[in-house]
């Protein structure tokens with residue numbers, strides 16, 4: 001399958017590291033015009049140095065509503081449209097519930113879930129006008145199974161699944177598809193802090209007997225964003241090497 005995104009404008013948030021970075025590079029490789037955003041300008045600079053395709057970087061904190069509006073206006077002024085949004089920005093603040101502060105809860109919900117709401121709301125306007133668009137949100141298997149020590153993260157990722165289904169229904173009449181992926185254990189900075197013992201335990205529960213890499217996700221994301229997935233909306237695609245059945 002050869003997926004080509006020539007002349008498509010793709011906005012990837014959380015693109016300075018990990019999963020978002022791999023997705024941004026993959027879209028650029030497939031011919032898209034990519035807007036890669038995150039907070040760290042330094043990491044974004046490194047990304048644009050290694051990217052072979054058409055990548056434009058932009059500093060943006062997805063919890064800053066005013067900045068989202070402002071940056072979208074800049075993107076529309078320069079590129080006229082956004083065809084595809086991938087919201088990969090995300091954080092964890094793992095703690096058992098008794099020790100979880102309001103700030104631990106709020107920061108995870110704001111970064112992981114509210115950002116998806118804000119970006120989808122702002123982008124739905126130009127997409128509805130164009131009667132075309134694709135939104136891909138990032139959930140997690142944790143949003144399906146739950147996990148001790150991750151009540152905030154699990155709630156944010158379960159929220160992404162419900163948000164995806166609702167937006168899919170609401171935006172379908174305007175030819176906008178909304179789907180999410182639910183990755184399992186992917187080797188990135190987010191999972192780097194886990195001990196070898198815990199990793200081994202997780203791997204023992206993965207049918208393919210290995211952890212995933214960010215590159216394991218890029219084919220599925222491009223498929224969902226492409227015309228090959230033209231009749232798919234409101235879905236959660238689990239990409240976990242066989243953890244959740």
Ligand SMILES: NC(=O)c1ccc[n+]([C@@H]2O[C@H](COP(=O)([O-])OP(=O)(O)OC[C@H]3O[C@@H](n4cnc5c(N)ncnc54)[C@H](OP(=O)(O)O)[C@@H]3O)[C@@H](O)[C@H]2O)c1
Pocket residue numbers: 013014015016017018019020021037038039040041043060061062063087088089090091111112138139140141182183184185186187188189190191
């Ligand atoms: N790794 C896994 O096993 C796994 C599994 C399932 C789902 N996921 C999800 O996949 C997504 C990417 O995770 P990852 O593993 O690639 O994590 P990561 O390596 O820690 O990268 C997180 C990315 O999000 C950005 N980010 C964080 N807070 C932000 C904010 N307020 N505004 C803008 N950007 C922000 C970071 O950039 P800056 O720090 O430069 O802003 C970075 O680019 C997250 O939604 C995560 O929940 C990960």
